[in-house]
Amino acid sequence: MRPAQAINNWQADQKADPNMPEQKPEYVSAFRALSGYARPHLWSFIAVIGCTLIAILSDLMQPFLIKIAIDDNLLSGKNDYKGLLAICGIYLGLAISSLLFTYLQNNLLQNIGQSIVARIRKQLFGHILKQSMRYFDRMSSGSLITHVSSDTEALNQFFNQVLLSLFRDGFTLIFIIVLMFQLDTQLALYCLILLPIIWGIAVAFRSYMRTTYQLARTRLSRLVAFVAENLSGMNLVQVFHQQKEQQKQFDERNSSYFKANLREIGTNVIFGRTFDILSNLSIAFVILAGGNSVLDKQLEFGVLYAFVTYIRQFFQPINTITQQWNTLQSATVAVTRIWGVFANKPDITDRDHEPLDLHNLELEDEADERQASLSNLNLEKVKGRIDFNHISFSYEEGVPIIRNLDLHIKSGELIGVVGTTGAGKSSLISLLCRFYDVKEGSIRIDETDIKDIPQATLHRLVGLIQQEPYLYSGSIIDNVRMFDESISPKEVIRACEFVGADSIIKKLKNGYESQLSERGSGLSAGERQLISFARIIVFKPKVLILDEASANLDSHTEQLIQHALQIVSQGRTTIVIAHRLSTIMQADRIIVMSHGEIVEQGSHQELLELEGHYKELYEHSQGHS
Structure with a gap:
């Protein structure tokens, strides 16, 4: 399906479902608001970055040690047994260091993410409770359930998966490029030709993938809303023998969501496999070019071994990031939908109620305290x-x-x-x-x-x-x-x-x-x-x-x-x-x-x-x- 056709289908879905809030491209604004929740965890983020750097360096120094063992010991004819033992000991220490700091990095980031998502979920539910009856007249309970459960879970996956990948794989990519230039400048420059190609593929897929994920989320919300309405009115369904009709309507919505999911998965597979092909072609090219240099004695064999290892590792973080692309898109849509709920202000407010600042939602708790102080009317x-x-x-x-x-x-x-x-x-x-x-x-x-x-x-x-x-x-x-x-x-x-x-x-x-x-x-x-x-x-x-x-x-x-x-x-x-x-x-x-x-x-x-x-x-x- 062409991107334009997918966009038209998504817009048609939104028109058919009046309960769905309009999706606006306010992603930057939504993530800017999200950054306000991350600010109290600044020192924890710094600790995560420190652990990530140590874990990455521990991983990337291992091929470099093997290169030293091959070129400076085995192929040079030194046969320095003690030197090899020292290299093995350092290698083991790096492996343990990588394990330890990866564990610390994951736990710190999980703690940050869970704390932020729990706070947003709490404020989201509290904000819904403050809405006027007119809001619930036009919003289905299923849509609101989706916001509180599915959308916050998508946000949770952003911290647990996407943010972790951006930290770890982003730094890994930078360090690999530095080490490749350290090993051989010419081969490194050849490999950098791939970066514009990767960028072009990402840009080409971006708009289509975002539309695909929005379509899946919209259809999921419609499905949840339909189920919630049927469960609340089950006595009516059974009294009027509407089971077959309701099953038929459920099957239609379920099939619609199923197709949107298949499209989402298919898009992700094509996106990921494109990078697999590029990875294999790059390795073949490096072996061909580097092998000739080794035969001509212009390049050491250990350098070629390390370079091939780094090329494999070069595409691993890119592939991991691309695998998280659908999670990032789902989180982006979820953040926008959540902040769409926050943007709904109650029709009925107290006289001194201040407007909600979407970029500083922690002020909402302070506003609640101020409102409580106004409730001192003597009821007696x-x-x-x-x-x-x-x-x-x-x-x-x-x-x-x-x-x-x-x-x-x-x-x-x-x-x-x-x-x-x-x-x-x-x-x-x-x-x-x-x-x-x-x-x-x-x-x-x-x-x-x-x-x-x-x-x-x-x-x-x-x-x-x-x-x-x-x-x-x-x-x-x-x-x-x-x-x-x-x-x-x-x-x-x-x-x-x-x-x-x-x-x-x-x-x-x-x-x-x-x-x-x-x-x-x-x-x-x-x-x-x-x-x-x-x-x-x-x-x-x-x-x-x-x-x-x-x-x-x-x-x-x-x-x-x-x-x-x-x-x-x-x-x-x-x-x-x-x-x-x-x-x-x-x-x-x-x-x-x-x-x-x-x-x-x-x-x-x-x-x-x-x-x-x-x-x-x-x-x-x-x-x-």
Whole structure:
């Protein structure tokens, strides 16, 4: 395949996959940013270079010793046995020195590389966690998994393989050229003719190989994204018997990635074998030219032996570097993709949040500390009054979801929010949690605009219980206290007793120490909800939001949740988005939404008397036509 055709195919792949971030040729900028992580390891790099130089010299002096043994002893007729023994001893010492310093060089470089990659992986995951919900709306989880796992692993290979090869093989090449000129200037000049040829081959392959590796990485990301989506929706796949269709789509993506990999491997093989041919031709030429000089007694045999050995070693580092070319290209693409993630700034930021410097990412940790210092709002004094002041919002420009909504909720009030699908109920809650920002108007808690409240503080003020509460892999205690060890197990147990989850938890084999699998698959929906209610008791938010929390529960479990709701709503402002009207009939006030606007509000009885939208919803819920 021609390079131009490969580029067109890669661009077509990117257009077909909207989840993939655009690949821009910002390689220099990305590696410049990467150098900032290497700066703290400067002295370790100097030690690596020192060990590399000693190891290389120990290797390259061995053929020179044999040359001395041949020309100055054996062929000269001296037969100096002691001199040969001395040369053997020095040879053995050089071999041991090479082994020792190669070991030190490898371990030092591995330590540097692993430290840098671990830090980047940590900051990458932390940066993803800070992104706004809009970012996750447009990015698939599979693509993000690829960035955190595969791309950082490619970067790891850069330090473990490419950088090691550049240090060791680059210096080896330089020293071999110096030694060849030391042995015979004319033969060395003949060999240097190869350098422009090698350079030309490298330049010719460079653009094509980069495109090939980008294509493989893009298709891998698409494959991972597809697998992640299918695993998360496996129940839907099986219920609708989509196994064959999903297998077919997987096979298409897998085949596409397979072909890209074959192209990548084929390109690498052709590139590497080209240098093998050049190496063999060079050795044949040196033997021919050098052999004639030896026969004419213009060149010593030991010099020819050493020269042939160095020619073999001359192509070994070049061949090794070329073998690492695909790893270098993968690392280059990975670095650009990783820094593409870092370049995405959250839509939702705190007022004093400073822009992220891509060339000095260590400043991000300092920014986190500054933001933490802004979170000193006294949570105990917050009463929980909420004001939605003529807010408007849309996910996409020109498609309004909420229109000029004006709503005021007193502290301690229990509010029910109902409406048909698409009425804007969940969007209203997302705005209060500041997952998104309003386009117009403002949202205030106790007269303070939520944009002026640090997000860490806001999310302690506002507790959210969703329809599908998320539980992590870990013990029940850790899931209730969200791995915050400042909260004691006794507080967790009291909270679970308070909401009625204690009797359920004690039935488990290990009680509160029972280990939950991902998403708490060992528990029923109601049991997971009770644990999420216990979280509210533990963290004591001033505002509580329930987003369809009882929509998928049976009547018995719903009664448990209703009881828990009565307990946790005491003393705090509560907003309940309800699909079942029975869950909010006792609310202080019920808000009826339609097309992003409040069309009715009042108590259950008052709304029935209006004979409007609420009564229609109520009769529908009771089974009336």
